[in-house]
Every structure is written in C-alpha cells, then in structure tokens.
Amino acid sequence: MTPAVGAVDRPDLGPLRPPGDTTGLFGVLKRRYLLKLLVQKELKVRYQASLLGLAWSYIKPLVRFSMYFFVLGVLLNLRDSIPLFALHIFSAMIMVTFFTDTLNAGTKSVVKNKSLVRKMNVPREMFPVASVTVTTYHAGPQLVILLIATVLLGWSPDPTAFVAAVLGISIMLTISLAVALAFSALNVTYRDVGNFVETIGMMVLWSAPQLYPWEFVADRLGPVGEQIYLANPVAMAVLLNQRAFWVPAVDSGETVMPDNLLMHGGIMLVCCLGLVGVAQLIFARLEHGFAEKM
Amino acid sequence: MAESVVVNHVSKTFTLQNARTLKQRFVRRSRSERVNPTFLALDDVTFTVQQGEAIGLMGLNGSGKSTLLKLISGVLRPDKGEVLTRGRIAGLIELGAGFHPQLSGRENIYLNAAILGMSEAEVNQKFDEIVAFAGINKFLDSPVGRYSSGMFARLGFSVAAMADSDIFIIDEVLAVGDPPFKKKCMARIREVRDEGRTIVYVSHNTTQVRKLCTRAIVLEEGRLSFDGAVADAVHHLRYDEDPSGDEDGEGGEI
Numbered sequence: 001m002t003p004a005v006g007a008v009d010r011p012d013l014g015p016l017r018p019p020g021d022t023t024g025l026f027g028v029l030k031r032r033y034l035l036k037l038l039v040q041k042e043l044k045v046r047y048q049a050s051l052l053g054l055a056w057s058y059i060k061p062l063v064r065f066s067m068y069f070f071v072l073g074v075l076l077n078l079r080d081s082i083p084l085f086a087l088h089i090f091s092a093m094i095m096v097t098f099f100t101d102t103l104n105a106g107t108k109s110v111v112k113n114k115s116l117v118r119k120m121n122v123p124r125e126m127f128p129v130a131s132v133t134v135t136t137y138h139a140g141p142q143l144v145i146l147l148i149a150t151v152l153l154g155w156s157p158d159p160t161a162f163v164a165a166v167l168g169i170s171i172m173l174t175i176s177l178a179v180a181l182a183f184s185a186l187n188v189t190y191r192d193v194g195n196f197v198e199t200i201g202m203m204v205l206w207s208a209p210q211l212y213p214w215e216f217v218a219d220r221l222g223p224v225g226e227q228i229y230l231a232n233p234v235a236m237a238v239l240l241n242q243r244a245f246w247v248p249a250v251d252s253g254e255t256v257m258p259d260n261l262l263m264h265g266g267i268m269l270v271c272c273l274g275l276v277g278v279a280q281l282i283f284a285r286l287e288h289g290f291a292e293k294m
Numbered sequence: 295m296a297e298s299v300v301v302n303h304v305s306k307t308f309t310l311q312n313a314r315t316l317k318q319r320f321v322r323r324s325r326s327e328r329v330n331p332t333f334l335a336l337d338d339v340t341f342t343v344q345q346g347e348a349i350g351l352m353g354l355n356g357s358g359k360s361t362l363l364k365l366i367s368g369v370l371r372p373d374k375g376e377v378l379t380r381g382r383i384a385g386l387i388e389l390g391a392g393f394h395p396q397l398s399g400r401e402n403i404y405l406n407a408a409i410l411g412m413s414e415a416e417v418n419q420k421f422d423e424i425v426a427f428a429g430i431n432k433f434l435d436s437p438v439g440r441y442s443s444g445m446f447a448r449l450g451f452s453v454a455a456m457a458d459s460d461i462f463i464i465d466e467v468l469a470v471g472d473p474p475f476k477k478k479c480m481a482r483i484r485e486v487r488d489e490g491r492t493i494v495y496v497s498h499n500t501t502q503v504r505k506l507c508t509r510a511i512v513l514e515e516g517r518l519s520f521d522g523a524v525a526d527a528v529h530h531l532r533y534d535e536d537p538s539g540d541e542d543g544e545g546g547e548i
Contacts, residue, residue, distance in 0.1 A: 013345070013460055016300055016378035020368025034408040041405060045396050119391030120409050121368040121383065288371045291364065292308055 020121055024280050027123040034122070038130040043137065057138040061097055065090060072211050082213050083250045087153060090146055091245040092210035092238040095172055098139045099179075099234050100201045105131040106180025107187050107197050114294050124287050125280070128180035135176070150245045157248045160262065167265040168240030174272035175233040181279035185286040188293050208238040215256040230258060236268045296380065298461060298492040299343040299366055303375035306336040306361055335361045337516040338375070345380070345460075348493040350503035352527055353513035359496050362513065363387055363465050366494060381460025384410050388465065390450030395439030399430055402438050403453055410457040420456050427482070428452035447471055455482045461492045480506070500528045 028035060047053040068089050073079040082088050109127040116122055187193040207229070209217060217229050229235060239261060247255045258264065310331045322328070336358045343349055351359050364370040365377050367385040392409055393402045403424055407417040425431060428448040430441070438446060448471065455462075464483065471479065483506060487493050497503050503510060503524055510527035512520035520530040528534050 013296070013381035016297060016380050018368070018371075018377060019366060019379045019383060020371065031408075033414050037405045037408050041394055041397060041401070044401075045394065048396050116392045116409070117369075119369065119387050121385070122409050291369050 022284070023123065024284055025125050025129070025276075028125045028129050031123065031126070035126060035130060035133070038126055039133045039137070042130055042134045046134070058141070061093065061142060064097075065093060068093070068211060078212070083254045084153060084246060087150065087246045087249055088213065088242065089210060090149065091241045092208060094139060094142050094146060095168065095238045095241050096204060096208055096210055096234065097142075098135060098172055099176055099204055099237075101135045101138070102132050102176035102180050103183070103197055103201055103204075105135060106176070107183040107193055109180065110184040110188055110290065111294065118291050118294055124290060125181065125283060128184040128283075129177070131184075132173070132177050132180050136173070146245055150249050153249045155245070155249045157244070161244045161248045163262055164240040164265065165244035167262065167269060168237045168244060171233055171240065171265065171269050171272055172237040174269065174276055175237070178272060178275040178279040181276070181283045185283040185290075188290055189286065204232075204234050207232055208235040209242070210238060213256065214239060214242075214258065218256060218258070226258070230264055233268055233272055236265055240265050296345045297342050297378075298345040298347070298380050299494065300378040301339055301341050301362070301366070301375075302378070304336055304339045304362075304365060304372045304377060305334065305374040306358075306365065306370065307332045307373050308335050308361075309333075335516050336365070336372075336513075339513070339516075339518045340375075341511055341518060341521055343492055343494065345492055346490040347509060348487045348495065348507045350507035350510040350524060350527070351494060351496045351513070352498070352500075352503065352510055352531060356515075357513040358516040359513055360387070360465060363463055363494065363496060366461070367463055379461060382411050382458065383461045383463060384454045384457040384459030385463040386451065386454045386465060387463065388450075389447040390438070393438050393446065393450065396437050398436060399425075399428075399434045399438055399441070399449060402449070406450075406453045407457060410454065410459070412457055416458065424452045424456045427456065427478070444471055444475070448475055451479055451482075455479070455486065459491060461494065462486050463494045465496045466498075498533075500524075500533050504528070 023030070043054075047056060050056065052059065065086075069086055073085045073089075079085045106128045109131040110117060110124060113127050117124060117127075183193055183197060205211075218226060221229060230239075239258060243257055243261055247257060310333050339358075339362065351362065353359050361370065363385070364387060365372055366379060367383050367387060368379075369385075369387070392406055394405070397405065403421065404414075404417055407420075407424075408414075412420075425434060428445070428451070430445055430449055433441060433445065438449065441449070451471075462483075480502065483493065483495070487506065493506070495503065495507055507524055509522065510520070510524040511518060512527050512530055520527050
C-alpha cells in the first residue's frame with residue numbers, strides 16, 4: 001500500500017470560492033475557445049445526416065423569398081407601387097429571418113444541451129450565445145448576396161446608409177441575444193415557451209415592413225400608431241436595413257421612411273442593450289435550477 | 295495547510311414532482327396539497343477537505359453522494375449553507391458526460407477538455423497522451439455514438455484524468471471497463487493523488503477506498519453520519535460483515 005499523502009499547501013490556487021461560474025456573459029467572453037468549439041459542434045450537428053447539409057440555410061430563405069415575391073409582388077401587384085420590390089423584401093427578410101432563427105434555436109439551446117448542463121460545469125450563457133453565433137454565421141452570406149444584388153441594381157449609398165446598416169445590424173444582434181438568453185432560461189421551467197415563441201415568430205413576420213412598405217403604416221396608422229409600430233426592435237432593424245440598401249438603390253423621392261430614423265435607431269439600440277442586461281438577470285436567477293429541472 | 299473543499303451546513307432539497315400547468319396547480323391548491331412535494335437530499339452536511347487529501351465518499355444508494363459531488367463540482371447550488379472550493383475541478387460525475395454522440399472522438403476530446411477548462415495549447419500538448427491512455431487510436435475519427443460502451447467510458451476517463459485539475463472528483467467510474475483498464479485507472483488516480491491534488495472518490499468498493507483514501511465520509515439519508523478513518527467507516531457501514539460484499543477481484547489489484 002502506498003503511504004498516505006498528507007495535506008500540502010498550494011498558495012498559488014488563490015482563495016476559496018463557490019464552484020461554478022457565475023460571471024454570466026463576461027464569463028462567456030473569457031472562454032472564447034470553448035464558445036468556438038460549441039459553435040463548431042452546433043454547425044456540424046445541425047445538418048448531419050442530411051443530403052443537402054448547409055445548403056438548406058440558403059434553400060429555405062430562397063423559397064420563402066420567391067413565395068413572397070410571387071404572391072405579393074405578382075398576384076397582389078405590389079411591384080407596381082413599390083420600386084425595386086424584390087430588394088425591399090430581401091433587405092427586410094434577412095433581418096426577420098435572423099430574428100426568428102435565433103428565437104427558435106436560442107429558446108431550445110439550453111434544453112438541447114441537457115447532458116452538459118446536468119453533468120458538467122459550463123457557464124450556461126454559452127448555449128444561447130453559441131446559438132446566436134451560429135445564426136450569424138448563416139446570415140453572413142445572405143448579407144453578401146444582398147450587397148451584390150444592391151450594387152447590381154445601382155446602389156449609391158450616402159453616409160446615412162452606412163450608419164443605418166451598422167445600427168440595424170447592432171439592434172438585431174442585441175435584441176436576438178436578449179431574447180435567446182431570456183427564453184432559453186424560461187424554456188427550462190415552462191415548456192409553454194415553445195408555443196409562445198411560435199406565436200411571436202408569426203407576429204414578427206407581419207409587424208415589420210417586409211411584405212408591405214412603411215408608407216402604408218405612415219398613411220393608415222396615424223402618429224400614435226406609428227410610434228407604437230416603431231417601438232418594435234425588429235421593425236426598427238428592418239427599416240434601418242432598408243434605409244441602408246433599398247433606399248439608396250431607388251431613385252430619390254420614391255421611398256418613404258420614418259422621420260429621424262437614425263435617432264430612433266440609436267435610442268432603440270440603447271434600449272436593446274438594456275434588455276440584454278435584463279435578460280442576463282433573468283438567466284442568472286433561473287440558472288440555479290437548471291440542473292435539477294431537466 | 296490549506297483548505298481545498300469546504301462544505302458548510304449544506305442542505306439541498308429536490309422537487310419530487312412538478313405540477314406545471316395552471317390547472318394542476320389550481321387542483322392541488324384547492325385540495326390543500328402542497329403544490330410541489332419536496333425531498334431533502336442533503337441535510338446540514340458539514341466537512342472540510344485539505345489540499346492534497348484523498349477522501350472516500352461512501353453510503354448506500356440514494357444517500358446523497360451524487361448530489362454532494364454535483365454541489366462540489368458546481369453543477370448544482372446549495373439551497374442552504376455554502377460550498378467553497380479552491381482551484382480547478384475536473385469531475386467524473388459520469389463517464390463521458392458531455393460527449394456528443396455525433397461528434398468524432400477527436401472533436402469530443404477537444405470539446406470535453408475545453409469544458410474542463412483547458413486551453414487549446416494545453417489540449418494539443420496532451421492530446422496524444424489522452425488518446426494513448428484511452429486506446430482508441432483506430433476509432434479517433436468515428437463518431438463516439440458508435441463506440442462500444444467500454445471505449446466510450448475509457449475516453450471519458452482519459453480526458454478527465456489527463457486534465458490539469460486541483461480537485462479531482464470521481465463517481466463510481468470503475469463500475470465499467472474491463473479489469474486491465476480498471477487497473478490502469480486506479481494507477482492513474484494514484485498518480486493524481488501523489489501529485490498532491492485533492493481527490494473526492496465515490497465508491498462502494500471498500501478495498502479501493504481503503505487503498506486510495508486516507509479518510510472516509512459516510513452519508514446516510516442525506517446526513518453525514520461518519521467522518522474519519524476508512525477502516526472505521528467500513529465498519530460503520532457494516533460492509534465488513536457481509537463477506538460477499540463489493541470486494542470484487544478488481545479492487546484488490548491495486
């Protein structure tokens with residue numbers, strides 16, 4: 001028998017502290033290598049055993065785009081009243097799809113990683129953050145396609161267009177992160193969240209100026225209704241993206257955009273950052289019960 | 295002397311059954327039943343482990359051993375009291391926990407090691423050692439979902455055992471694996487112990503605990519009922535009265 005090893009002093013280990021990472025999103029930033037591996041895992045697993053693989057993330061938006069264009073542009077003839085209607089839809093669709101994708105994948109992210117959450121000590125914020133990152137990875141090429149299409153159609157961007165693009169994308173990323181964090185945590189306790197999320201996805205589709213122009217909203221809702229409409233972060237991100245790509249490609253004077261769009265966008269971004277904070281608080285509160293509730 | 299694990303008046307309650315829908319909640323409340331019946335898995339447990347100590351955690355099934363390990367590893371949080379630890383923890387709460395069946399052995403090694411807190415450079419440096427220990431060279435690039443249960447367990451043990459940790463947690467890992475591998479595992483655990491790392495070892499195998507640990511803690515129905523020398527713990531548990539007990543051959547091969 002080996003002689004028993006006595007206690008040793010190891011001053012390099014630092015102070016005693018509770019096990020488990022409670023640093024939240026900052027903890028995720030500190031462990032970017034783990035995040036990278038989780039994102040790679042997600043990308044690999046998502047389309048495994050499928051013939052078309054990653055191509056699905058292009059086929060689905062393409063089919064959706066074609067349907068919208070055919071039904072609304074051709075059958076309902078919105079093509080005539082909205083210049084470059086295809087670009088109008090596509091610049092909006094990128095944003096709406098991004099949001100609904102993070103909403104769906106983000107909500108499931110913690111539950112889907114059940115085995116890790118129950119057995120291993122990982123900063124749990126990793127999972128919603130990874131799922132937003134995966135969606136960003138898929139959305140990147142769509143943005144490139146949009147850029148190419150816009151340039152081909154005669155894009156002449158002004159400085160406002162660039163600011164609008166950055167604002168729109170930032171709003172989209174922050175609101176998606178907030179939603180993914182909050183809903184992934186709520187989904188552990190309340191499986192109602194799945195149904196709730198479907199409902200929100202449907203509402204978002206119709207509550208952003210994607211399939212109809214902002215002009216209709218401005219004409220028919222009145223000043224109060226307009227402000228309520230603009231309080232929707234997705235609608236705001238869509239408008240900013242249209243301001244960045246669609247408006248500069250159309251001859252001036254033919255498009256209607258809300259007044260003070262950039263200011264509204266700036267305020268919205270600050271609000272969304274606040275929402276990320278709130279979502280982090282919700283997550284931290286519920287996270288204690290994750291391992292036992294699954 | 296430095297404390298490595300401090301468990302201070304820790305209690306943990308589990309909800310037995312969740313009445314989740316509003317209807318169920320309402321019905322339960324109107325019958326004046328408790329909405330969520332609970333179960334006390336750990337009841338006011340207190341002990342301290344010094345850095346470099348190897349303790350055996352013993353007790354019957356359902357006595358709260360796994361709950362305690364999960365609290366120490368940080369997967370669960372105590373309802374009352376506090377758990378404090380020093381340094382990095384590598385846990386084997388379950389062999390191959392966190393392996394994704396669709397990822398290859400190689401990818402799972404990297405992912406699991408990163409979860410245990412290793413950096414990319416560290417994993418690269420230890421990768422060959424991990425693969426060699428697990429003995430899965432040929433299958434390194436096949437998905438682990440197709441591994442035999444023995445290979446799966448070997449890989450799980452290998453990653454956790456090679457990870458740099460200050461506290462090493464092992465829960466009944468040697469229940470799987472063939473005798474040669476069990477022997478290899480025990481040798482590795484002894485190495486870990488001799489490096490001055492803290493070990494918390496859960497096992498019913500009194501021979502293994504006796505040979506590996508200097509101290510044993512016994513849990514009974516969530517309460518700490520014994521804390522002291524291993525031989526006395528075995529006696530306390532009356533494991534020594536049953537000659538057909540858990541003393542299977544492998545344990546003696548240390």
